[in-house]
Structure formats: C-alpha cells, structure tokens
Amino acid sequence: MRTIALPPLRLPFPQKLNPHNHQAWPHTVEWVKRFNLLPEKAIPYFRAQDYHWLSAYAFPEADLEQLILINDCMTAFYLFDKHWDDAPPDALESMQAPLLDALWGRPPGDAPEGPLENAMRDMRRRMMKYSTDAWMTRFCESLEAYFKACVWEAKNKSNSQVPDVASYIRMREATGAVQPSFELAGVLGLVQIPPSVLEEPIIKRLNQLANHEITLFNDIISLEKEMRVGDMHNLVFIIQKQNEKNGTECSLEGAMKQAAKMHDDEVLEFLELEAKVPSWGEPLDTEVRRYIDVLRCWMRANMDWSLMSTRYKTPEAPAA
Template sequence: MVASDRPTSGGSVTVNAGDGYDQPLKKIFVPDLLARWPFSRRLNQHHSKVSAEASAWLESLKVFSPKAQKAFDSGKFCLLSCLCYPIACEEHLRSGCDFMNLAFVIDEFSDVSEEGEVRQQKSIIMDALRHPYKPRPTGEWVGGEVTRQFWERTIRNASGQSQKRFIAAFDEYLEGVVQQAIDRSEHRIRDIQSYFHVRRRTIGARPAFALLELGLDIPDEVISHPTIEDVVVASIDMIALANDIASYNVEQACGLDGHNIVTIVMHELDTDVNGAMLWVADRHTKVETKYFEAVTATPKWGEPIDSQVREYCNGMGNWVRANHDWNFESERYFGTKGLEVQRKRWILPMPKDRLKGREDIGPVLIE
C-alpha cells in the first residue's frame, strides 16, 4: 500500500464531515510497528532509585488532586525515561524523569485549556527556564515551579550546548501546544501534511533529544547538518505515529482525537479506523527506511565528534523502541491490559464521551 492509497479494512465505521463519525466496530486493530526495528528494550540501571525520587518530588508539589495523582502515577512516566535513557548517569536520568513528569503535566493542563490560557502557561514555563533561580510569584500556576525546580537541578550537570538546545526546543514544543489549542477551539481537522508540521512539535521529542546531549558537546554545525536533521525528523515521526495509535482510543473517548493521525487519515482518505491503522503502519515502515538511510549517510567529522554523534543517533533510535514499549507497559492508554493488547493486537472501542466531564484536571484511570 502506498501513501496515496485509500485503505479499507471491511469495517463499518463511517466518516461524516458534518457530525463526526459513528464507531460500531467491535474491534480496533493495533499494528505492530516495530516488528523489524533492531533496537531492543533496555532499562537504566538506576531506574528504581531515581524513579522513586522523581515521583515523590512531583507528588510533593501537589499538582493534582489525590485521585488524579493516582491516575498520573499509573502512567509510569519515569519508566518511560528509564527506557529512553538507558545509559544515562544517575543525575542525567533524574533530569529525564523530571522532564517527563513536567511534559505530561503540561499535557494534562493544556488539553483542557483555551488558547489564551495555554499561551500564559507557555510564558510561565519559558520564564522559569530562563530564570531558574528566581522565586516564582505567589499564586502562579504550579507548572512554573515544576519547571523551575526541574531546570535548576538539571543545569548543575548539563553541558552548555544541551542547555541552549533544550530551551530552544522547549519553546518550539510549547508553540506547537498553543497551535493545538487553537485547532481544538476551532474544531479543526488538519490534512496529513499540515498535521505532521504541528505534530512534530507537540510530541515534545526535540527537547527530549536535547537531554541525550546532557553529557555531550556536539558543535552547532554538526547538530544542524541536514543528514542529522533527517535522523531527527524520522525518529520524531516514528514516535508520534506510535503514540497516536496507542492514544487514539482514549482520545476519541474524551473528544481529543482531532489531533491524532488516525482521525486525520480517516477524514482525508475517507477510510475507517482500521484502514487508518494500516495506513499508519505503512507510513511507519517508510519512515524507518529514511532513518537508516540518514544514519548511513552521516558524514565523518573525526573524533571525539563522531562517537558523540553515533551515541546521539543511537539514542534517538532507542527512543523509538522505548516509547513503543512504554505505550503498552504504562496504564495510560490501555489500563492494566497493555501487554495483552501488545500480544493480541486489538482493542475494544471505548464509548464516545466516556471520559468527558471530569471534575479534576489530570488523568483518569483507564479500565
């Protein structure tokens, strides 16, 4: 199947531009995107100690109600970090765990906020990143203090290059989150091309990749080389595709699936949900090829740069595996049935509006 095909799966889901689509399907197919991916699952040796410390830190800031905090904990965001940064030292792993907690805090608040509120959240976060030693104003949104403490701790053990790139990447990520809020308020369903333009920012992979550099010192002209950028974009796209597949059922149940490749493909290619899943799997296979072509074409700059570039590119390849495995090991998208879903490759559709009308900001436990 090529990208321009209009895939069908024989299901009975219909797409109606006026009033959305019905979903009488009994099962939703979950494709195995990494059947050929050579990177294996790896877990950082410091995972137990650092995960406990990072989780306790976030809970101490009382970001969520006790009920929402319990659901947040079930997301196992520190596990994601420990899979994403398997060779990081203890200090750098703590930064990864704190970052992941912060990113999903932002996700929970921004998903239920209007454009103006999200812009204000962005302003607070960027101010905290640029002034990590400045006390946050009394009564300010808690995300500011979460950001400040994370960054104050991180810069103690971070290279200057990684700090510079993280701040720039985080600003770009948050601008994408603002655009997502605009699209949500306008009930806008993008086409595939423009969706990827926004999704490459909202997935938050670039700041996460900057944390791969905490102990590295790669020059600007190397990190910005077109071939390295091709590796970055391919990695981002694979992470986004896998996350959209995993999150689709939950997002459609709470009305947030407008920013999801599955919905985008259903609308643009006039297919059903399982046809869209097949399209995503096909797109993922093509992007895998782009990743390895770019890695193979990476220039040589001489040591010690070459070994650092190799570690950086391998880190992104590992990120693809880590994100995929966490999707099923976490309870964020499939509840306690993630490993079963990973084995059987199908799920039951959740009723629409199933997760709407929540009283507390924050995640809910998925049954």
C-alpha cells in the same frame, strides 16, 4: 479491549534498560509532592504509574542523578498535558507565559509563581549543573515550540478545525514534545556533540525521522483512547478525513494501515540514512554514534513503554 487491531510495525532496535530505574522513581514521586504538583489524593495513583519506564528505556546510560532529573522532566510534560487539557487558546497562552519565564531563567513577574513554575525553575537549576549555555538554549527553544504547538492544537479544537495530513505531521513534530526529550541527552552531557553538528542535513533528517516514528506510533496506539474523549488530533483520523474529502472511501482500519506504512517507511529511511553518516574524525564520530543511539533508544523506548503502559489501556484518573 481494542476494536481496531494494531498493525505489525517495524522497529529493529534492541531494548536497553537503565539499571537505576526503580531507585530513581521514588525521588520523582517526592519531587511531585514537594512542589505540590498534584493533590495529595492523586499521589498514590501517580506513584503506581509506569512513567519511569519510559525514561529508563530512553536513557539507559544515565546515572542515578541524571535519571531522576529526566523522570522529573517527563513528569512535567505529563502534567502540562493534564493542566492544559481542554483549556481555551487564550487561557492556554496565559498559563504558558510564566512557565516560559521560568524555563528561560527570567526574573519572575509581580504575581506569585505557582507550583509548575517553581518546579520548572528547579529543573533549570539542576540542568545547568551539566549543561552548556548552547544546549540549554536548544532545550528551551524546543520546549517553547512545543508550547506554541499546543496553542495551535487548542485553536483547532476550539474552531472544530481538522488540519490536512501535511500540516498535521509538520506540527506534530512539536506537539509530541519529542524534540525537547531528545535535547536532554545534550543538556545532561550524555553526548558530547557540538550543537553545530546537529545542524548537518543528515543528522537533522535522522532526528526528524526519529521524531516522526515516535509520533506516528503514538497516534496509532492512542487512536481509540482519543476517539473515546473526542480528541481528533490523530493522524489516523486525519488520513481518513482527507481521503473522504478527496472522494476516496476510507475506513479507520484502512487509515490505520496507511499510517502503519508511513511509520515503516520512516524507519526504513532512518536505517538507510544511518548507514550513510559521514566521518568527522575521532572523537567526534564516537559522539555522533552516541547521539544516533539516543534516537534509536528513544524510538524503542516509546514503543515498548506504550505497549506496556496503562496510559493507552484504561482511562486515566483525574489529576484533581
């Protein structure tokens, strides 16, 4: 039961659901078993989880094969968190190095690769069925940025360092693994938009705002769970600490309201900016609208899944 009520939050985007949702999930469970990504005793718990709903809400237009691959990718992100939990920074960097080799398609080193590395190579091989080199590079770069941000977070935990609000928000763009999740739309050919257009300032800002909305909501809904396990990398807690440092009394409830206002401000800016997107001419305008809809679907998906998920309601079963 929550002791801090969730504030009302604005997100006026419709929910969409992929019709292949239930058909795709058993394939991912078998993929986890085939690559020995979890011990056998953890498989029944994993099978019963609801991670596939996130993929199905986020990518309603994906076909069955694409949705299975998206599920596998989301599962890999989940497993990174489980395997890296509480790892010291140096150990974390060592764990990440062979994964980065697999991610970029580099030849394996002398040491045998483990289950996660083998699974990563399998995902890359299947992604390249759809992806251009440019999109795969974007995906790899964004996932590598996530890896590096996880090391930054681990160093903070190791040194009992609480970042300031601005630094945290900047790094949170990477620690949430949101950007590689967005990039899947281009990697899998769900949007036919040149990566160069994504560098246009207005599109980059829409992308950033969607990223912020997702991570802000995640911090709001996960606050109590993270407090239970002593993880203070949460914007609500950081807002409270920064207020106290500046001599302003601030309760967690007050910090939660500040975070909620930040959330709604980001959504409002997204809506205002979306209405100002210029025309590049057809067929590119259609693809830009499709990409913006990916951002909308991801925001809605994250909120809907988070509210239904057991992840934020009860402690998770151990991975091993």
